[in-house]
Amino acid sequence: MNRALRLHAYCSPDALKIDDIAMPSAASGQVVVHVRAAGINSLDWKIRDGFLRNDFPLPLPVTLGVELAGEVIEVGQDVPGFTIGDRVMGPMAGLGAYADFIAITSNTLVKTPASLTDERAAAIPVGALTAWQALFEAGELKRDQTVLIHGAAGGVGSFAVQFARRARARVITTAQGINAGYLRGLGADEVIDYRTSSFWKLTRDVDLVLDLVGGAALANSWQVLADAGRIVSTAAPDIAAQTPPGNRGTWFQMRPDAALLAEIVEMVEQGAVRVEVSEVAGLSDATAAIERNKTGHGPGKAVIVF
Ligand SMILES: NC(=O)c1ccc[n+]([C@@H]2O[C@H](COP(=O)([O-])OP(=O)(O)OC[C@H]3O[C@@H](n4cnc5c(N)ncnc54)[C@H](OP(=O)(O)O)[C@@H]3O)[C@@H](O)[C@H]2O)c1
Known part of the structure; x- marks a missing residue:
């Protein structure tokens, strides 16, 4: 059967x-x-x-x-x-x-x-590969840059927070307040409760927004970007049509990559990634x-x- x-x-x-x-x-x-x-x-x-x-x-x-x-x-x-x-x-x-x-x-x-x-x-597999590829391949995140991760407590975001932290970026996240302790434990520098706070009033000069939510989270993110900042979205396939002139917005789709997955699994085995x-x-x-x-x-x- x-x-x-x-x-x-x-x-x-x-x-x-x-x-x-x-x-x-x-x-x-x-x-x-x-x-x-x-x-x-x-x-x-x-x-x-x-x-x-x-x-x-x-x-x-x-x-x-x-x-x-x-x-x-x-x-x-x-x-x-x-x-x-x-x-x-x-x-x-x-x-x-x-x-x-x-x-x-x-x-x-x-x-x-x-x-x-x-x-x-x-x-x-899907959460970790998506997080890694979106941050470092599509988003080109570098050490000391600031990344804002929307939907950080979910399947993709949980890995993205850890990978960005390991890359020595400053990690700002949005999530329900109840998940703040969880995200800080993964390495988030800041957790903004999307139910009670307006993240666009609390943060600016962001080099990379990783949008795992779409909708209003994406629409309100353009204003927090640094001059050369960009948004990579896994949640809004139509981000190109929403991107204001002069801004950089990219739709990202995960691709299977066994070599990268093996590296990530090794990090998990060593206890470096939860x-x-x-x-x-x-x-x-x-x-x-x-x-x-x-x-x-x-x-x-x-x-x-x-
Ligand atoms: N393009 C690709 O290759 C690819 C690959 C994987 C995933 N995705 C997409 O990427 C997105 C994230 O995937 P996932 O697996 O991480 O989903 P998930 O596990 O459902 O996580 C989404 C998270 O977003 C939170 N959230 C909901 N509304 C929010 C808001 N307004 N602001 C901040 N956080 C909010 C949710 O929290 P609560 O539920 O507690 O509210 C949840 O923790 C989905 O749209 C998925 O379809 C795309």
Whole structure:
């Protein structure tokens, strides 16, 4: 039996169902992974609620889920470095992680160290890769610069705060006040409660805004930028259309990078980077857990276990 959490229709409360689907087999360059845990992302409810249906039309039903940890049970041709029984983790190149068994291109995966549980491993790939690439590749953040991270207590932000701190940047964050202690523990210099304060009145000369929220957070961020400052957004695909003349605003999309993921996992193993799992849900509770991700949740990342 291969259970999969599949979307059958857009914008419907009953849109997600657990189906029994065919067992996959490994094509060339792929492995079949017995999934033990998969990270929940806001992409799940954004797809479910139809926000992306015009830009990224999907053939329904479709299995959701963009990152996983599990065990290799079959190895295709031309797969160097992996054997049956390896524990692995990584992002999907597309969708499909919410299933007991999946076929996945091996070059997006890394081996999971023995010290890392599958739950924690599944909470790393998308959040950590997005945070690193958005800060240092798209955002070109440098030592002694000031970064403002919106949505800092979430799955991406929790890593972004730690990476920016390690790069010796000054780290200002926005989050619910209840998460202030958590974020200071990760290395934030300042935490601004977005529910009670107007960050644009409290901060200025920001070299990089990492926008993980969009909407009003993005709209109010142009005024806090330093002269050569910029905004990198993972939440507003239309940021180019919103960018005032003379400003720099960039949409950023994560790309799988096994070498970078391996470096980040090493940092986690050494205790230099923390992984916060806010919730562990079973597959039967996955629909509710995805809804909780939409409506507000604890700090860090929720995962589904299989
Ligand atoms: N482009 C890409 O490749 C890519 C990759 C990953 C993620 N993303 C996107 O990046 C965004 C962040 O992802 P994520 O996984 O970190 O999401 P997440 O775990 O849901 O975190 C979002 C955080 O933002 C907080 N928040 C909500 N409204 C806020 C506001 N007005 N000001 C400040 N913080 C606010 C939330 O706190 P409460 O819930 O407690 O209010 C939550 O902690 C999402 O839009 C996601 O779709 C894009």
